[in-house]
Amino acid sequence: MPISISECSFMYRRGFPVLEGLSLSFGHGATVLLGPNGAGKSTLLGIAASALRPASGHVRIGGLDARSRKDVKEYRRKVGWLPQQVKAVPGLRVREQVAHAGWLKGLSRVEAWKASTRALDQVDLTDLSMRRTTELSGGQKRRLGIAQALVHSAEVVLMDEPTAGLDPSQRATFRDLVGRLSSTVALVVSTHQTEDLADIYRSVVVLDRGRVRHQGAVGSFLDLAPAGTAAERKAEAAYAAICTGEA
Numbered sequence: 461m462p463i464s465i466s467e468c469s470f471m472y473r474r475g476f477p478v479l480e481g482l483s484l485s486f487g488h489g490a491t492v493l494l495g496p497n498g499a500g501k502s503t504l505l506g507i508a509a510s511a512l513r514p515a516s517g518h519v520r521i522g523g524l525d526a527r528s529r530k531d532v533k534e535y536r537r538k539v540g541w542l543p544q545q546v547k548a549v550p551g552l553r554v555r556e557q558v559a560h561a562g563w564l565k566g567l568s569r570v571e572a573w574k575a576s577t578r579a580l581d582q583v584d585l586t587d588l589s590m591r592r593t594t595e596l597s598g599g600q601k602r603r604l605g606i607a608q609a610l611v612h613s614a615e616v617v618l619m620d621e622p623t624a625g626l627d628p629s630q631r632a633t634f635r636d637l638v639g640r641l642s643s644t645v646a647l648v649v650s651t652h653q654t655e656d657l658a659d660i661y662r663s664v665v666v667l668d669r670g671r672v673r674h675q676g677a678v679g680s681f682l683d684l685a686p687a688g689t690a691a692e693r694k695a696e697a698a699y700a701a702i703c704t705g706e707a
């Protein structure tokens with residue numbers, strides 16, 4: 461189901477708006493969210509996950525509004541979110557932390573325990589399911605966070621820099637995962653990695669200083685690269701052209 465953000469404004473500190481009247485929607489399939497440091501990507505994903513509350517505007521999935529007290533619990537059940545920082549809960553083992561995340565999203569204890577097996581398999585963490593989460597490496601913790609975002613089979617999945625710190629083999633595993641998720645969910649991935657965009661994502665959003673600078677299919681994004689750009693550099697060149705205002 462698509463997620464729609466309309467006329468959203470947000471500020472952490474009075475007088476310093478991060479987003480002003482932002483409207484955007486993410487449909488079925490995988491969308492990559494690009495933008496310079498500080499553009500507002502994490503803020504936007506936090507709002508879409510209903511972890512941050514905008515000062516004005518609406519965030520909706522179907523008929524559910526994240527800002528409505530009546531809807532918020534059900535809204536959150538429809539969303540899986542990998543935040544930029546994944547917290548290891550002291551005392552919990554990997555499988556327990558993933559199952560706990562599923563239980564918090566409304567699964568029964570039995571369902572959450574079963575679902576944690578599948579989610580850990582999806583991120584190749586089965587071997588570490590009995591490891592204490594506080595003992596994971598950075599990349600392993602990232603994959604724990606992805607498993608937490610997936611455990612309750614959300615309709616909308618938001619991932620903030622999921623491949624940061626992943627080794628090449630785990631990045632390949634993640635690419636396969638995106639391919640599988642794309643056919644069933646609305647997936648939004650914020651990243652600074654522009655290689656292989658066309659193989660992984662259906663559409664691209666570029667955010668800059670809280671504004672949408674570009675939104676469209678991957679093909680039309682790549683076409684913004686200057687003529688003659690080598691295929692493997694097209695995404696980087698298109699992104700640079702948008703950020704400098706040349707496209």
Ligand SMILES: Nc1ncnc2c1ncn2[C@@H]1O[C@H](COP(=O)(O)OP(=O)(O)OP(=O)(O)O)[C@@H](O)[C@H]1O
Pocket residue numbers: 472473478495496497498499500501502503504
């Ligand atoms: N907790 C906070 N308190 C105050 N300002 C914040 C906070 N978090 C982010 N900001 C500010 O909000 C703006 C948007 O930050 P945000 O983290 O959303 O950007 P981003 O596009 O995700 O950046 P990056 O690519 O570096 O992760 C930045 O100017 C940042 O300094």
